[in-house]
Amino acid sequence: MTYDLYIGDRTFSSWSLRGWLMMGKFNLPYRTHMVGLYSGTMADDLAKLAPARLVPVLKTPEGDVIGESLAMAETLAERHPDAGLWPTDASLRTRARWLCAEMASGFVALRGACPMQLQHVNEGFAPAEDVLADLNRIEEIWNSAWLLAGSETGWLLGNYSLADAFYAPVAARIIGYDLPVSTAARAYCIRTIEDPAFRTWRAEGLKITYDPFPYPMAGATRDWPA
16 A cells, blocks of 8 residues: 655755655655656646646545645545554644644745745845744744643654644744744754654755755855754
8 A cells, every 4th residue: 555645846845845744754655756846847747636736746545636735634644543643632633633724724924935945044034024923823833732732842742743744844944044933942943854754855855956046045044954
């Protein structure tokens, strides 16, 4: 029983990262297929998966095609109830679903102003008020998750869950743009990017070079944290 996962460029595709973590972090069997997100072949690459038009896309062993990360998450959790995608505790599971849904539909300012890129850290980026508002909301729900789970830090709801997979690109944005957050939030972001699965994803992405870089940044850059 092997799934087929279709993803975009690892250095930039935040939703692809979420989809990939759903598979790799929970030891589900899958094959990866690259879609030409920046090479201009995306529509052709996804044509056989219609009506899917965005990455990630998941194809089940039975041939069902699933678009949208939340749909992928619920389907995988349903098919693999013992894999630990959602927390086992009912209250934590409810909160995890809430966090994932808010990520899927919210934080538009942060996502628009700070496209995920895993190559370097942008120095001197000045977040606008709406981006700061998104960061404040993210800290609020992260803090509430830790409180509910009975932990001040660590993964959001105890053991690693889909909530952490969904917020991994947020952590990458906070690091990649050196955004102002609390000590606890930054520690969570560092924990996320230092996780072996995330490091593997980033290393694979860095094997590809881009000229020009898709997201030109004003100001200086520095190396990604070691």
